Structures are given as structure tokens and as C-alpha cells.
Amino acid sequence: MTQPQRVESLSHAQRERLAYIDFRLYFFGEIGRPDLIERFGVAPAGATRDLALYREIAPQNITFDGSHKIYRIGQAFSPLFNHAPQRVLSALALGFGDGVNGPNQSLQPLLPCESPTALSNPRMDVLAPVCRAIHAKRPVAIRYHSMSSGESERVIVPFALVDTGLRWHVRAFDRKSGEFRDFVVTRIEAPTLLDEEPQAFERPENDIQWTRIVELELVPHPRLEHPEIIRMDYGMTDGSIRMRVRAAVAGYMLLRWSVDCSPDHRLKEEQYRLWLSDPLALYGVENAKLAPGYQAPSSPKKR
Amino acid sequence: MTQPQRVESLSHAQRERLAYIDFRLYFFGEIGRPDLIERFGVAPAGATRDLALYREIAPQNITFDGSHKIYRIGQAFSPLFNHAPQRVLSALALGFGDGVNGPNQSLQPLLPCESPTALSNPRMDVLAPVCRAIHAKRPVAIRYHSMSSGESERVIVPFALVDTGLRWHVRAFDRKSGEFRDFVVTRIEAPTLLDEEPQAFERPENDIQWTRIVELELVPHPRLEHPEIIRMDYGMTDGSIRMRVRAAVAGYMLLRWSVDCSPDHRLKEEQYRLWLSDPLALYGVENAKLAPGYQAPSSPKKR
């Protein structure tokens, strides 16, 4: 039986433990019985069994260092599991464990790791009802604090979450203004689900900024002397990357990734390493006002 | 026996399944047997047992909707588990499951959710050896592509990862320049661990930009009409938030969070909603050149 087949035939819990062994060997180079015991709450004998099973499946991946009483990565290591980059980075920065955050399941980084500690976190008792409204496709009554109009009560019909990189928004139809808008989750209070069916025109398919997908071509910033390094950073094979994003979030993304969106690639600050090669792609994108260096064309004829 | 005690006494696997039920009720408002079967690979009868156990422990949290054959959140729901915001947001955006990303464990958002899809992901076969070097506190030989000096071979002694928000760096002592520096992970090739002990002066405690902690006081941007909304966003109780960050990463954080660091709060763009009330706190912080609006004082006496 080949290795992947063997792994497939194991129980879910067993696979998770083997994946953890695989992960620790790959990224830390070592794993001990206590690590398994702490992570999964198994007994010592169980940890021994798991390690023996891993060694049986992938003997070249693991060796036992008797003098330090620890298992180490083998010379010919090849990961048994597919470790998704996003998950790996999240685990390294935030620690392991979905769901159960008991006293043993710490929210600590696995390695010395500095990451932008979220300055602003939504309250779970606000986020949860909003998520339920999205899932159930129902309207929700909220109190909202708007920068322009202050505090107000309104009913919105939310359908998606948006992570702008700076904060979390909810995309929704707003019955007060009759438009689709973004609402900042931290500015919502007292959400109450309504038990009614939304109108047809309140549904996401009518949100033209949401359904419109813009294709943005990003290239290394022309001022840079070594464009090949930028190509390497972003894995560009043909000298550019194409982002396909919703018009409603394009500005957030361009700001988040520090993309110079000026037509004459005028921004000189160090963080602008990418340039939007065709700023006209943002024509009609309301959200583009956030894009660094973006200037709304003064007339549709402008070129 | 009180509820938390009951939960404590359960097995790890059982707690994880109950936490998932808790999560789905809280954030989706409903859970069905198929959801548990898909997530944990248990048999239908097992899912029934778990739901029955959850209902027994927290009857007010869950009701069965027979006509739709689904469990729904109870009127007096109160979460049994502590759902950490960072984890919740990550789960909503990236999906569930540590480690095992089999065919059933999709990397898909749990709700319609737009988040900044990482434009640049480190290669795992580069990141992994670097992590092993950090964990083992050993030097690593790399080929590096630098913006200033092009391609070179060098030996570095890494000790931490840094997520700048834009990309991932490694903080390390660089034997080539004899200084502590940041290395962009995507610009590293062919890392090879060396089996030698680093010198004393190569250790993190000698990296003064790393060990120095700067305290930054952020306040709502003075140009804004409704500072109370910003206070609400960031949970400010006394009108400001204090960030304590390493000098080596201060610039990344201030850029990432769009903090206006000009002494005269001159930046007008919409994204600048916070102002660094004492830009002098950045004195001597090399990394501060990335901070929006920051001007290095021309002399130590400048005020």
C-alpha cells in the first residue's frame, strides 16, 4: 500500500495527529512525546503509538535521537501532508487549535513571531448575529454610528463580510439610504434579526459594485532597479500579476497591498513596489478613491 | 455538576465537536447532522450522539426544527466555549481545520467573505528550513536577492519571523554585513542549515532595534469630526490606545494600520484615521522611515 493510501485509510483523529507530527518535523525539525500529549490530550502510550505509526508510514522522515529523547527530521524528509501556506502562517503566528481554547490550548505563537496584532477586533456578540443574518439571508435591525451622519437606527440586509486589512466590514443593502453600502462591524450596536424575507431588489445580485469584477494588472514599480526581485516576490511568470477582484473591494485591496495607482507612477515611497499598469481599469469603481495615487478621470473621454 | 465542569471532563475530541456545534449555532444559527459528519468524518449515529450531548449540557442553547430537520440556536443562547476573535475571523475567511487538508477539508470561506487574498506567499520548502533554524537557534546559509546589492550567498542567524502585513520577513544576524537585518522570505533561495553554534554577539539580545520596545500613543485623527467613532472602533477607554512594539517593526505596524505620523497631522487621505500623538517616540527607530508622514528630525534638538 502506498503512503498516501495508508494515510487515507486512517481515522480522522489519527490523521490529525500524524499531520501535527509532520508539521512539527517540517517546521521545527523535532517533536517529542510531550508535544503530542499537550496538543491532543492523549496519554503517553498513545503518543508513542502515533510516533511509531508515523515512523512506519514514513521511515525516511523521522529519526529518534536517543541522547536527547526526541524525534528529529530525517535527511530525506518529504512532507506526508499538504501544509497550506495560509494555514501554516496563521498557525505560526496565532498558535494551533480550532475551537477549543482551553487552558492548554494557548493562543501563543509557535515561534518568536511579530505580526500586526489586531488593533481593532469586532465584538463577537455583534459579529455573531450579523453572520447569522448573512447565513439566513435575513434583514437585521442595527444601531449604527456613521462618520457622516452620526448615530442612527436602520435595517440592513447583509450578505457578505469584507476584510479590508484594516478592519472588518459587512456588505449590505441599507434600507435607510436605499443603497448597497459597507458597514464597519465595530460601529454596529444591538443587532436584531428580523423574521422576514428580503425584497428582490435587496439581494446581492443587484449590487452592481459587488457583482462587477475588475481585472487589475500589477507590474513591478517602474522606478525600481531590480524588477526581477519583485517578480520573484509575487511569483510573476509573465512579468505581471492579474488580480480579479470585486469593484466594491478594489480600493481596499490596492491600499492594503500598497499599489501605486497613479497614471504616471509618481509615488516614490518605499512601500510602493507595484504599479497598476492600467489605472483606467478602475473607471467607475466607487471604491477606488482609497487606491494610493488614484485620480478620478475628470471626464469619460480623458486619456 | 455545572456546565463548564461537565465540558472540562470530556475527551479532547468530544470537546472539539461540541465547540464546533457551539460555533455553528452562534455564527450560523443552525447546524445539521451532515455538518458534523463532513467536518469530523464521524458516522451519522455519532453526530446524533454529539448533538444529544450538547443539548443535554446546554438545553437553552439549541432547539430542533423538525420541519426543516435542522438544529437551531435557542432563544437564550449563551456560548459554551470561548471563541477567540482572531480565530473566528480566520475560520470565517479561510475555513476550518488545522493540519489535515484532505479532499473534505476545503480551504473555503464559511460565509461569503472577501479578504485580501495573499498576493505573495512564501514557499514552504524555504520557510520550513528557516523555521527550523529559528527553532534550533542555528545559522543557515542562503542565497539572497537584495534590492540594493543583487544576488549573493550569505550566512544568517535567524531568530524571529515578522509579518509586516505586506509580506513575511525573517529577522536575523547577517554575517555578510555584520548587522541585524530583515530578510524577505520570498527572496531567499536554497536555505541550508549549518551544524554550528552561533556566536554570542549574533544572538537576539544584541539586536538593539529588536530589544528596544517603543510605546506609541495613537489618538483619533484631529481632522475627524467624530472622534468618538474612532474611539469605538479601537475600544479606546481613555481617548487613546497605547501600542508597545519592537522598534524593528514599528514602521511596518504604523504603515499597516495607516497611522499618520506627521508632527502636524497633515495627511488628509481617508484611510488615516489615527494619529501618532508623539512622533518623537520614533526617535532613533531605523524602521520608522516606512511610517506614513514621518520625517526624521534633522537634529536631536529639533522640537
Add this chain to the structure above:
DNA sequence: GCATAATGTCATCAATTTGATGATGTGAGC
């Protein structure tokens, strides 16, 4: 209005997994 199909609950028993224990082996420190 009633039969039928589909789906879920629940009790039961079998199969599997896991925990506990003691014998044994190995390396570090005195």
C-alpha cells in the same frame, strides 16, 4: 386525506481506538 418516501432519533451490540500498567532499554549525571 392518506400512503409513501425521506430523514432523523435512539437503543443496542460489535469493532475499534485509547488509556493504564509493568517489563525493559538507553543515556545523563553523580
Add this chain to the structure above:
DNA sequence: GCTCACATCATCAAATTGATGACATTATGC
């Protein structure tokens, strides 16, 4: 060189989980 600490491994007991069939409930078609 002895002892201690800690790991492996075999073994058996305990707990968990999977499979099955009887029964309940609801939507659907006739």
C-alpha cells in the same frame, strides 16, 4: 559504575465510535 529519568513496547481493560434496525416525524404525490 550505579542510579535516575524517560522512552519503547506488549498486554489487557475501558471507553469511544460505527453499524444496524425499530420507530417517529414531516413533506410530497395521488
